[in-house]
Amino acid sequence: MTEIVLRGITWQHRRAVDPLEASLAAFRRQRPDIEISWEARPLSGFEFQPVEELAAAYDLIVLDHPHAGEIARTASLAPLDEVAAAHPDDAFVGASLDSYRYEGRLWAVPLDAACQTAVHRPDQLARCGGEVPRSWAETLFLGEQAARQGLRLAIALAGVHSLMTFFSLCANLRPPVGGPTDAGFLDRDTAGMALEALRRLVALSAPEVLDWNSIALQDAMTRRDDLVFCPAVYGFATYAEPDNAHRLAYTGFTGLREPFFAGSTLGGAGLGISASCRHLEAAKSYADFLAGPRAQLAFTLHHGQPARRDAWEDAGVNERFHGFYRDTRATIESAWVRPRHAGYLHFQRAAGELVERHLRGDAPEDELLAKLSRLYEQTGGTR
Numbered sequence: 001m002t003e004i005v006l007r008g009i010t011w012q013h014r015r016a017v018d019p020l021e022a023s024l025a026a027f028r029r030q031r032p033d034i035e036i037s038w039e040a041r042p043l044s045g046f047e048f049q050p051v052e053e054l055a056a057a058y059d060l061i062v063l064d065h066p067h068a069g070e071i072a073r074t075a076s077l078a079p080l081d082e083v084a085a086a087h088p089d090d091a092f093v094g095a096s097l098d099s100y101r102y103e104g105r106l107w108a109v110p111l112d113a114a115c116q117t118a119v120h121r122p123d124q125l126a127r128c129g130g131e132v133p134r135s136w137a138e139t140l141f142l143g144e145q146a147a148r149q150g151l152r153l154a155i156a157l158a159g160v161h162s163l164m165t166f167f168s169l170c171a172n173l174r175p176p177v178g179g180p181t182d183a184g185f186l187d188r189d190t191a192g193m194a195l196e197a198l199r200r201l202v203a204l205s206a207p208e209v210l211d212w213n214s215i216a217l218q219d220a221m222t223r224r225d226d227l228v229f230c231p232a233v234y235g236f237a238t239y240a241e242p243d244n245a246h247r248l249a250y251t252g253f254t255g256l257r258e259p260f261f262a263g264s265t266l267g268g269a270g271l272g273i274s275a276s277c278r279h280l281e282a283a284k285s286y287a288d289f290l291a292g293p294r295a296q297l298a299f300t301l302h303h304g305q306p307a308r309r310d311a312w313e314d315a316g317v318n319e320r321f322h323g324f325y326r327d328t329r330a331t332i333e334s335a336w337v338r339p340r341h342a343g344y345l346h347f348q349r350a351a352g353e354l355v356e357r358h359l360r361g362d363a364p365e366d367e368l369l370a371k372l373s374r375l376y377e378q379t380g381g382t383r
Contacts, residue, residue, distance in 0.1 A: 003034075005035045005036075005037070006034065006035070006277070006279060006286070007036075007037055007039070007057075007058045007060070008036060008039070008058060008059065008060030008061070008062070009039050009054055009057075010039075010046075010062035011041055012040040012041060012042055013043070013215060013236075014238060014303040015237075015303050016062065016269065017038065018302040018303045019299040019302040019303065020038050020062075021038060021302075022301070023290060023295055023299075024036055026289075026295065027295075030285075030289065031282070031285060031286075034279075034282045034285070034286065036286065043214075043215060044213075046064065048345060048349055050070060050345075051063055051074075051077065052071075052074045055076040055274035055276065056276070059273065059274050059277040060271060060272075060273060060274075060283060060287075061272045061273075062269050062270070062271055063108060063270060063272055064267060064270070065100050065338070065340060066338050066344055066348065067340075067345065068099075068100060068102035068107050069339075069340045069342040069344055070342050070343075070345065072102050072103045072105065072342070076274070076275055077274060077275055078272075078277065078283075078284075080109055080272070080273065080287060081106050083287050083288050084097065084106045087109065087292070090309070091293075091310075092110050092113065092307045092309060093113050093307060093308075093309050093312050093333060094113065094115070094332045094333045094334070095266055096266075096332075097110050097307075098337075099268075099337050100270045102340050107270075108271055109270055110268060110269075110270045110291065110307035111268075111270060111271050111291070111296075111306075112268050112269040112305050112307055113268045113305065113307035113332060114234050114236075114266075114269075114305060114332075115264040115265060115267055115328075115331055116165065116232040116234055117234075117235035117253055117264065118133070118229070118230060118231050118250065118252060118254050119221065119229075119230045119235060119248050120228060120229040120249055120251070121228055121229075121248060121249075123246065124146075124151055124225065124226075124227070125229060127149050127151065127228075128142060128145045128146050128228060132229075132249075133254050135254050135258075135260045136201075136255060136256045137256075139153065139201065139229065139231040140204065142229055143204030143205070146204075146228045146229070151227070151228045152204065152226055152227060153205040153228065153229055153231075154206055154209060154217055154221060154228075154230040155205055155209050155212075155231065155232060155233060156230075156233050157198075157209050157210045158210060158211050158213050158216075159213075159352040159353055160348055160349065161214060162198075162210075162352055162356040162359055163351050163352040163355050164265045164267075165198060165232045165265075166194050166355050167265045167336070168232055168255070168263055168336070169197055169232075169255060169256055169263070170186060170191060170263075171263035171264075171265065171336035172257055172260070172262055172264075173193060173263070174190075174263075177336075177339075185372065185377070185381060186373065188369065192365065192369075193256060197256055206220075206227060208220070210359060210360055214236070215236070217233055218239045221246070221248055222239055222244045222245050222246050222247075222248060223245055223246070225246075231254040232253055232254065234267045235324065235328055237305045238305070240321045240322035240324045247322060248322075249322055249327075250324045250327055252328055252330055261330050262330075263334070263336055264332070265335065266335040266337050266338065271287050273287060291308075293311070296308040296311045297310070297311045297317070300314075300317045311325075312329060341380050342380060344379065344380070346379045347379040347381060350375055351372055351375060354371055354372060354375075355372075
């Protein structure tokens with residue numbers, strides 16, 4: 001007896017698609033009058049496609065928090081404050097819920113929590129002594145050891161992923177990047193230290209790292225036998241599941257300054273509802289269901305990466321995911337939230353390309369930093 005049909009769009013990976021598809025049967029038992037169909041798009045679309053475009057075609061949109069400023073400016077999504085009232089901030093890890101608040105309204109409820117963490121191949125790390133690096137300096141030392149074994153470090157530095165790691169290193173060094181109370185976009189000394197750290201890492205890494213996004217990197221680490229350790233990538237718990245060719249293990253972000261795990265750039269995904277949705281009550285009931293403890297725990301049975309704290313603390317979940325949630329918890333609790341002003345996403349796309357070019361040796365550091373600061377101003381960032 002279906003009376004209402006809702007269309008949703010998420011991003012293409014089993015971590016994103018499978019838990020949503022699996023949620024439908026349980027939700028239909030509660031609301032047999034609602035049918036939901038999910039479609040998926042590439043990760044690049046998730047990172048950059050304007051939510052306003054998606055809201056014209058879909059009722060349910062999976063997005064990340066840097067879209068919040070554009071959403072507020074365009075009023076393309078319906079505020080979800082009343083949904084959040086049933087799910088307090090401390091029910092979710094880190095800033096997973098609060099990151100979707102902007103200009104006093106909540107624009108999405110968190111489904112998925114992530115940040116940049118370290119990841120390694122236990123079997124290959126054992127060839128280098130088995131000690132997991134805690135800091136960037138220890139990572140570089142491991143890279144030198146690994147080279148003698150015919151192994152390389154790994155990282156994802158294609159486009160926006162270069163910028164995210166640069167941001168994480170800057171945030172770990174304390175002066176925040178582009179925060180609402182900053183006197184400027186970035187601190188010159190901090191930025192210089194972060195870029196030097198990235199350049200040194202690239203020299204010890206596989207040559208493909210400047211072509212990889214986070215998915216391509218972790219895919220490669222499960223398949224190849226020459227990659228030993230990555231100090232910073234958006235962690236995917238599903239690569240720690242036992243059905244991978246080689247199971248990965250995750251630990252905290254490895255920064256430049258203690259606490260080394262702190263400063264990682266927050267990622268994750270939330271569910272927004274189009275302001276033009278003709279069945280707003282039905283859509284909100286599904287959002288409330290997905291953000292609840294039962295649905296979030298069920299995500300972990302279908303390769304998902306929940307945002308709720310109780311799922312992260314579950315002993316059975318941690319056993320199934322090789323300790324992913326336990327071993328990265330301190331990092332996500334201290335993760336840094338990116339700027340979210342309208343115009344930020346234009347900065348993020350262009351700035352990622354600029355940082356990647358610098359790491360390829362195509363632009364000197366002073367020129368890069370001048371362009372980043374100018375671009376941040378031009379796209380509406382705080383001066």
